[in-house]
Each structure stands twice: as structure tokens, then as C-alpha cells.
Amino acid sequence: MTVFGFNQYIVQGRFNDLTNSTVLQLIKDSGARALLVWQWDFNRNGAKEVSNAQMVQLANACKQYGIELWVVLCYDPAAAKSLVAALGDLCNHYEVCKEPHISGYCSASATLYADRWRDVVTACRQVNPNALYGGPVSGRPTNRREWFETWLRDCADIINPQNTFLSYHWYSHYSGSLPTQAQLIQNAKTQIPSDIAAFKQLCRSVLGYELPVALTELNWTADPSVARWDEQEAFMTEWTNAAMNALKDVAWAAFFWNLGGVWENTMSIIKPGPAYTKKPQYNAIKGFLQQVPQPPPPPPPETISLNVTAGTGGTVSPSGSRTLTIGQAYSFKATANRRYRFSRWSGVNTSTRNPLPLVATQNMDGKSLKATFRRR
Numbered sequence: 001m002t003v004f005g006f007n008q009y010i011v012q013g014r015f016n017d018l019t020n021s022t023v024l025q026l027i028k029d030s031g032a033r034a035l036l037v038w039q040w041d042f043n044r045n046g047a048k049e050v051s052n053a054q055m056v057q058l059a060n061a062c063k064q065y066g067i068e069l070w071v072v073l074c075y076d077p078a079a080a081k082s083l084v085a086a087l088g089d090l091c092n093h094y095e096v097c098k099e100p101h102i103s104g105y106c107s108a109s110a111t112l113y114a115d116r117w118r119d120v121v122t123a124c125r126q127v128n129p130n131a132l133y134g135g136p137v138s139g140r141p142t143n144r145r146e147w148f149e150t151w152l153r154d155c156a157d158i159i160n161p162q163n164t165f166l167s168y169h170w171y172s173h174y175s176g177s178l179p180t181q182a183q184l185i186q187n188a189k190t191q192i193p194s195d196i197a198a199f200k201q202l203c204r205s206v207l208g209y210e211l212p213v214a215l216t217e218l219n220w221t222a223d224p225s226v227a228r229w230d231e232q233e234a235f236m237t238e239w240t241n242a243a244m245n246a247l248k249d250v251a252w253a254a255f256f257w258n259l260g261g262v263w264e265n266t267m268s269i270i271k272p273g274p275a276y277t278k279k280p281q282y283n284a285i286k287g288f289l290q291q292v293p294q295p296p297p298p299p300p301p302e303t304i305s306l307n308v309t310a311g312t313g314g315t316v317s318p319s320g321s322r323t324l325t326i327g328q329a330y331s332f333k334a335t336a337n338r339r340y341r342f343s344r345w346s347g348v349n350t351s352t353r354n355p356l357p358l359v360a361t362q363n364m365d366g367k368s369l370k371a372t373f374r375r376r
Contacts, residue, residue: 002251004244004289005034005070006259006269007217012041015050017273018261019058024065026270027259030282031289034093035062036070036216036255039083042098046074046105052086059090070216070255072098072137075106075116077123085127095134095167095216096120101144110136110150118155125163126318130301130325134167134214140191141198144168148199152206161211162328165252166199169217172239178226181235185242188220192246212252218243219257219267219281230266233280240284248292256285302326304365306348313340313373324360332356334371343372 006027010018017023019037027035037058039050050058055071062069070093073080084094096117100108108116113136121133135155138147148166152159172187173179179187192215200210220229220239229235247254260270269285271277303323310316314336324330333355334342344352347368358369 002248003034003068003253004032004247004285005036005068005253005255006030006032007036007255007257008259009043009257009261010037010039010041010049011261012044012047012049014261014272015054018259019061021061022276023259023270023272024061024067026276026278026282027067028065030286032285033066034068034070034253034255035259036072038072038098040072040074040105042072042074042105048074048079052083055083056086056090059087063090068093070094070253072096073120073124075108075120077119080120081123081127084124084131088128089130092128092131093134093165094124094131095137095165095214098137098217099139099169100136100147101138110146111154113147114151114154117151118158121155121158129163129328129330130303130323132163132165132212134165134216137167137169137216139169140195141168141202142195145202148202149206152203156207159207159211161209165212165214166203167214167216168195168199169257170195170215171219171222172243173221173223173226175223178221178223181229181239184220185239188239188243189246192243193250196250214253214255215247215251216253216255217257218254221266224266226266228266230279230281233283236280237284237287240281241288244285244288244292256281302362304360304362306360306364307368308332309368309370310334311370311372313337313375314342314371316371324364326360326362328360330358330360332358332369332371334373336373339376340373341376343374346370346372 041047041049059069069091073096097106100113117135136147136151138144172184196213203210260268260272269282306322308319316334336342347370348364
């Protein structure tokens with residue numbers, strides 16, 4: 001079943017009125033299950049608008065309301081790793097930046113984006129290897145295929161269906177002359193399933209298997225200056241139902257842009273305080289989800305505890321008490337100090353391979369893995 005949620009662009013200085021208990025209650029009441037937020041304002045050249053402490057506050061609040069928090073990370077590996085570490089198991093869904101095909105902070109060639117995604121995800125997996133990381137957050141496969149194909153090819157060695165998803169953005173209308181309402185509805189019915197089918201085929205072609213596909217930003221238009229059709233209940237209901245029916249059971253997840261607080265003339269789903277008015281699309285989403293309820297949150301993965309250490313003469317990374325997910329693959333690297341060389345592993349594995357690939361199993365729980373070294 002498709003997880004439906006809202007994408008919330010947190011405008012400068014408006015963290016509290018865009019993420020408070022009233023907003024979270026509206027999300028819960030709609031039947032949606034997830035909220036995707038940006039810590040950095042990618043529309044303002046990458047300004048950091050929300051602190052790590054505020055993100056943890058929001059994550060805890062989402063947990064209380066039964067809402068999954070998804071987060072968009074910046075390109076800075078250290079900053080992204082710091083946030084992921086702070087959130088811990090409060091957040092397990094991340095994507096790296098957004099729309100690299102558009103000028104601005106996130107702008108990057110297909111090759112550069114893949115390099116940046118690798119750096120960010122490699123750093124973040126050191127502190128949360130259980131999370132799922134998405135990319136390349138570009139547009140339709142008909143005109144942005146290069147970013148998806150390059151990302152899949154260049155990062156294939158660290159992508160797998162258990163820890164990676166393909167994410168993209170789609171609108172029924174982007175800019176320029178506004179099509180008829182009938183055409184916008186038809187676009188939702190035809191473009192969404194054809195795009196997702198194309199992405200799955202691309203994954204099979206490059207990787208040999210499919211990835212989950214998440215549409216992390218969608219709505220009827222991306223142009224805030226067009227006609228006020230967002231106020232027409234009949235149109236918004238028909239368009240929203242068409243989009244959600246096209247997404248249902250095809251997309252892994254889908255997020256409507258924008259919950260509230262920016263471009264409120266056409267593209268917000270609620271009008272924040274003081275009244276927090278529900279616009280026609282909110283009611284359409286709620287009505288649809290009352291007929292097609294959201295799946296319950298998945299049970300937490302089974303985990304074990306493994307103590308990873310290094311003997312005299314070197315270090316190991318990652319180290320310390322590690323929480324590992326059963327069935328997931330991990331890698332541990334031993335690094336010898338000067339005048340030492342790596343010898344072998346001891347404990348749950350006695351291999352001489354370095355780095356050491358290791359799949360977590362139940363019988364490893366509470367045990368240790370140690371890298372040993374010898375003098376040269």
C-alpha cells in the first residue's frame with residue numbers, strides 16, 4: 001500500500017506555526033501517515049532554517065501523533081551526518097537535496113549529484129545504517145533520465161532495495177499557459193503510472209532489480225501565479241482523487257506539496273494560523289484516505305547488539321557497541337597503526353578479509369568482533 005503524506009517547506013522564522021500540535025493534528029486527522037520536511041531552505045541558496053534540536057523536537061512530536069518523519073538532507077556530509085545522528089531511530093527516511101536539474105543550491109550535474117549522494121549517504125550510514133536513503137530527487141523520466149540513470153549506475157555498489165529508494169518530483173502543470181482542468185486531471189491519470197513504470201524499468205535495466213519509488217513532491221501546479229483553481233472544490237476533489245488513484249499501490253510513498261505556509265494563493269493545502277483553514281484539497285485527501293486507509297506503521301526491525309573493538313596496534317571503523325538489523329549487510333574496516341599490520345578478526349568472525357563484510361544474525365547478539373594486529 002502507498003504511504004501518503006505532506007511535504008512541508010519550512011519558511012524562514014516559521015518553524016513553530018508550521019510544525020506545531022495543530023498542524024500535526026491536521027495531518028493525523030487527514031489519514032495521512034507521513035511528513036517530509038527540509039532543515040535547509042534550498043529555495044534560498046541553502047540557508048539553514050531549523051536547528052538539529054528543533055528537528056529532534058519535531059521528530060518526537062511526530063512520534064506522539066503516529067506520523068513518520070522524513071527529512072531532506074543537504075549536500076554537506078558532516079552536517080547531514082550530525083542531523084542523522086541527532087535524530088537516531090526517530091527518523092529512518094532521508095533523501096539528499098532536491099531537484100539537482102534546477103539552478104540554485106541543489107544544482108548539480110548528473111555525475112556530481114551521484115558523487116555528492118555517495119558522500120552524504122556513506123557518512124550518514126555510519127550513524128544510522130538502518131535508515132533508507134533516497135535520490136536523485138529529480139523530475140520526470142522523459143526529460144530528466146540522465147540524473148536517474150547516472151545515480152543508479154555510479155552508486156550501484158551502495159544501493160539495494162533494503163536501504164535505498166528512488167525519489168522524484170512531479171506536477172500536472174509546471175509553468176506557462178495553464179491547461180484545461182480536464183487535461184490536468186488526465187495528466188494525473190496517465191503520467192503518474194507511466195513515469196513510475198519507466199523508473200522501475202530503468203532500475204531493472206541498470207541494477208537488475210527494482211527499487212521502491214517515492215514521489216516526494218506533487219500537486220496540480222508548480223506555478224503560484226496561475227488561476228485560483230485551488231479554491232474550486234469540485235476540481236480539486238476530482239484532480240486529487242485522480243492522482244491518488246494513480247499512485248495507490250504503484251508508488252511506495254507520495255507527498256503532496258505544500259502543506260502550508262508558502263505560496264498560499266495556489267499551492268498550500270492549509271492556511272496556517274491563527275485559524276488554520278482547511279482548503280478543498282485537504283478535504284479531498286482526507287475523503288480519499290477514509291475510503292482507502294493508510295497501512296499501519298511497520299513494526300520495528302529486529303536488531304542485535306555487537307561490540308566492535310580493535311586490539312593493540314590499530315583501529316576499526318565503525319567501532320563500539322553497534323545496533324545491527326538482523327539480515328542486513330555491514331562492513332567493518334581495520335586500519336593498522338605505523339609499524340603494525342592487520343592480522344585477522346576474532347569473535348563472531350575469524351576472517352582475514354579487510355574490510356570485513358558481515359550479515360547480522362540472531363546468534364551474534366551480545367557478542368563481540370575484534371580486529372587484531374601484529375608488529376611488522
